[in-house]
Amino acid sequence: xxxxxxxxxxxxxxxxxxxxxxxxxxxxxxxxxxxxxxxxxxxxxxxxxxxxxxxxxxxxxxxxxxxxxxxxxxxxxxxxxxxxxxxxxxxxxxxxxxxxxxxxxxxxxxxxxxxxxxxxxxxxxxxxxxxxxxxxxxxxxxxxxxxxxxxxxxxxxxxxxxxxxxxxxxxxxxxxxxxxxxxxxxxxxxxxxxxxxxxxxxxxxxxxx
Amino acid sequence: xxxxxxxxxxxxxxxxxxxxxxxxxxxxxxxxxxxxxxxxxxxxxxxxxxxxxxxxxxxxxxxxxxxxxxxxxxxxxxxxxxxxxxxxxxxxxxxxxxxxxxxxxxxxxxxxxxxxxxxxxxxxxxxxxxxxxxxxxxxxxxxxxxxxxxxxxxxxxxxxxxxxxxxxxxxxxxxxxxxxxxxxxxxxxxxxxxxxxxxxxxxxxxxxxxxxxxxxxxxxxxxxxxxxxxxxxxxxxxxxxxxxxxxxxxxxxxxxxxxxxxxxxxxxxxxxxxxxxxxxxxxxxxxxxxxxxxxxxxxxxxxxxxxxxxxxxxxxxxxxxxx
Numbered sequence: 058x059x060x061x062x063x064x065x066x067x068x069x070x071x072x073x074x075x076x077x078x079x080x081x082x083x084x085x086x087x088x089x090x091x092x093x094x095x096x097x098x099x100x101x102x103x104x105x106x107x108x109x110x111x112x113x114x115x116x117x118x119x120x121x122x123x124x125x126x127x128x129x130x131x132x133x134x135x136x137x138x139x140x141x142x143x144x145x146x147x148x149x150x151x152x153x154x155x156x157x158x159x160x161x162x163x164x165x166x167x168x169x170x171x172x173x174x175x176x177x178x179x180x181x182x183x184x185x186x187x188x189x190x191x192x193x194x195x196x197x198x199x200x201x202x203x204x205x206x207x208x209x210x211x212x213x214x215x216x217x218x219x220x221x222x223x224x225x226x227x228x229x230x231x232x233x234x235x236x237x238x239x240x241x242x243x244x245x246x247x248x249x250x251x252x253x254x255x256x257x258x259x260x261x262x263x264x265x266x
Numbered sequence: 267x268x269x270x271x272x273x274x275x276x277x278x279x280x281x282x283x284x285x286x287x288x289x290x291x292x293x294x295x296x297x298x299x300x301x302x303x304x305x306x307x308x309x310x311x312x313x314x315x316x317x318x319x320x321x322x323x324x325x326x327x328x329x330x331x332x333x334x335x336x337x338x339x340x341x342x343x344x345x346x347x348x349x350x351x352x353x354x355x356x357x358x359x360x361x362x363x364x365x366x367x368x369x370x371x372x373x374x375x376x377x378x379x380x381x382x383x384x385x386x387x388x389x390x391x392x393x394x395x396x397x398x399x400x401x402x403x404x405x406x407x408x409x410x411x412x413x414x415x416x417x418x419x420x421x422x423x424x425x426x427x428x429x430x431x432x433x434x435x436x437x438x439x440x441x442x443x444x445x446x447x448x449x450x451x452x453x454x455x456x457x458x459x460x461x462x463x464x465x466x467x468x469x470x471x472x473x474x475x476x477x478x479x480x481x482x483x484x485x486x487x488x489x490x491x492x493x494x495x496x497x498x499x500x501x502x503x504x505x506x507x508x509x510x511x512x513x514x515x516x517x518x519x520x521x522x523x524x525x526x527x528x529x530x531x532x533x534x535x536x537x538x539x540x541x542x543x544x545x546x547x548x549x550x551x552x553x554x555x556x557x558x559x560x561x562x563x564x565x566x567x568x569x570x571x572x573x574x575x576x577x578x579x580x581x582x583x584x585x586x587x588x589x
Contacts, residue, residue, distance in 0.1 A: 234368070236401035245376065252380075 071190055075197030081174045082205035082247070083254040088174040091165050092206060092247065097238040099222045102210035104158040106203035108147040108166050113175050113202075114195040115143040120183040121191035127184070136179040141170045174202060209246050213237050285480075287384075291344030293478050297471035298351055298521065304453075304467050305460035309359035313460045317354040319363045323370030324350030331379040345384050349373050352392035352521060355461025356514055356561065357399070358410055365403055369395040389568045390525045393561050400561070410457040424458045425451065426513045430557040444504060451511035462514040472520030481524040484536035485543075489519040492544025500552060515547065518560035528568040535571075535578035542567045542574075 066074075081087045091109075095101040119139050120127075127135045148166050151159040159166065169175065178198055183191040214220060217238030219227035227233065236242050306314045328346035332339050340346070350370050357366065373395030378387045400407050410423055425447065428437045441447035450456050454464025462468075475481045493515060497505035509515070514522075523529060523543050530539050543563045550559025 232362075232365075232403060232406070234402040235404070236398060239401060241398075241401060248380070 068189070068193055071193040072197040072200075075194070075199070075201035076204070077201075077254065077257060079198075080201045080205060080254060081198055082202060082209075083251045084258070085174075085177075086251075087177055088172050088202060089247070091168065091172065092209065093240065093243040095162050095165050096206055096210040096243055096246075097213050097217060099207065099210045099214050100158060101162055102203075102206040104151065104155060104162060105165065106199075106206050108144075108151060109169060109172070109175075109202055110195075110199035111147050111150075112140060112143045112169050112172075113178065113199050114192065115146075116140045116175055117178055117183040117191040117195035118188060119143075120179045121186060121188045124184045132184065133176075133180070136176060136184075137170060140172075140175055140179070144169045174198060205250075208250065209243070212246050212250075213242055217242060287345070288343045290480055291348045293480055294475060294521065295344060295348050295351055297474040297478075298355065298461065300467040300470055301454075301461045301464055301517065302351065302355060304464040305355065305359070308454060308463065309460060313359040315363060316357055316359055316361055316366050316460060317351065319366035320354035320357070320370045321347055321350035323367040324353070324374050327371045327374035327379075331375055331383075335379065335383075337383060340384060343384070346374055349378070349391045349395075352517075353395045355517060356392065356396050356459045356522075358407060358458075359460050360409060361399075361403075361406055365399060365406060368402075369399045372398045385527055387527055388571075389565055390522055390528050393522055393565050393568075396561050397565060424513070424557065425456055425508070426551065426557040427457075429508075430551075444507075448507050448511065451508070456512070459514065462517045465511045465516045468516035468520060472516070475520060475524070481520070482533065482536065484533045485524050485529060485540040486519040488537045488540030489523055489543045489547075490515070490540075492541045493548055496544065496548040496552075500548075509548070509551065513551070513558040514560040518543070518547075518564055522560070523564050523567070528571060530571055530574045530578060532575070532578045532580055534580075535574045538574050538578065539567055539571065542570070 075081065077084070079085060082089065082092055088109075091105055095105050116136070116139050120136060123139075144167065147169070148159070148163065151166065152163075178194060182194050186194070211221060214222075215226055216234050217236070219225060219229075219231065219233040234242075237246070302317060306317070324346045325341055328341045329339070331337075332341065350373075353369055353373050354366065357369065373391040376398075377389050377394035378384065378391045381387045408427075410427075423431075425437060425441070428440065437447070441450060451463075452466050454467065456463050472481075472486060476483060476486075490510060493509055494506050497509035501508065519540070523540065530536050543560075546563035546566055547559045550556055550562060556562070
């Protein structure tokens with residue numbers, strides 16, 4: 058029964074569910090640690106988003122390929138080893154391509170290893186579904202996370218620094234609201250965006266009923 | 267005897283007080299008039315602008331939120347007015363007006379309506395607004411304007427600030443003697459936020475509230491007593507008088523900590539709440555990084571109010587030991 062229901066979801070829906078319906082940040086509330094920590098600059102969000110996307114995609118593919126080989130009792134350690142391998146690859150790539158961004162956030166890049174979205178997708182999705190669906194799932198979730206991160210960091214950078222990707226949007230003489238780039242600003246932004254997403258979901262639910 | 271045709275059947279309570287939320291808010295606002303007037307007198311017209319900006323922005327935010335959430339308009343119940351006034355009274359008089367607007371908006375929209383409106387807020391909105399401004403514009407929030415009627419035009423760092431940053435000796439250099447310092451603190455002729463400086467007028471306002479039975483004695487007394495005890499053990503008699511009269515203690519103890527929404531309901535709980543505020547205030551003043559701790563102390567105690575309520579529940583009569 059469960060399997061039949063799963064199959065009924067179209068391939069496109071497998072991707073788009075990550076945007077709003079199952080958005081990892083705002084609806085599933087996963088991966089909030091990196092979101093809170095690095096979302097004060099749009100540049101950071103790009104770095105984090107790409108690294109995250111790469112690791113999620115690679116680990117989802119690998120895990121769905123080897124799902125039959127992993128004994129059930131030790132599946133979490135196996136997932137972590139696979140994820141850690143790709144995180145190392147992503148870290149080294151970033152160190153080579155964008156060293157200054159990496160220097161600023163290497164701690165959080167390394168923490169992707171235990172990121173609950175990636176581990177959660179491995180556990181809940183990739184280990185139970187075929188490769189194609191796992192890829193689509195990773196793409197959807199990756200875009201959902203990336204977009205969420207981008208949205209939060211854009212709000213925080215514009216209000217907290219007065220800039221967007223380093224370009225000054227708000228004139229220098231207006232003092233930016235410094236609290237927005239500190240931890241409380243992250244909580245305010247995420248809280249209000251979460252409310253907004255719930256509102257969208259509620260509105261949609263009403264329409265479909 | 268029964269003039270109405272219908273008998274109304276309701277659950278208890280049957281005897282209702284004439285004191286409505288609206289009336290309560292306006293009485294509290296009136297009790298703040300002396301302190302606000304003193305603020306305007308000591309700091310000049312700029313202070314009046316700050317007060318006006320905060321009140322206007324609070325009222326507009328209230329209107330905006332009730333319209334947005336399609337709730338009944340509560341702009342006239344005085345709560346937004348009071349929040350704006352309280353916020354202004356704990357801001358420095360020289361704060362840029364757009365920051366005042368932002369603070370008022372944050373106080374109403376984020377710390378009150380995001381939680382569901384009046385009666386559902388966890389934190390005192392005025393203090394949350396102040397804490398937000400403190401986090402956002404730390405420099406502007408701690409630059410104290412020179413007093414308008416200060417005899418020598420000395421830059422008016424708050425006495426607490428002087429004590430913290432430069433020590434007891436330089437405090438005494440500005441205010442020659444203990445008695446002079448205490449007198450200035452008592453009437454409010456020192457640097458500080460608009461409405462927090464005049465201890466005397468705040469005590470008068472607090473007594474009005476006590477007399478009108480808007481607040482009970484529990485929170486202010488336990489708060490002030492705790493501060494007095496701790497300051498006696500750390501600074502002797504000078505410590506007691508200095509810490510009681512300086513900073514935002516009086517406005518905090520009488521007007522902020524007693525907010526009925528964010529403080530415990532039972533008298534036992536209120537005593538614990540006041541004592542907690544006192545301990546945290548002194549901890550921040552003596553050991554913390556900030557010169558003044560009233561705002562954060564009350565906000566922190568606001569957050570443990572549900573816990574205090576839970577452990578200070580009055581026993582239901584006849585319901586046994588755990589009732």
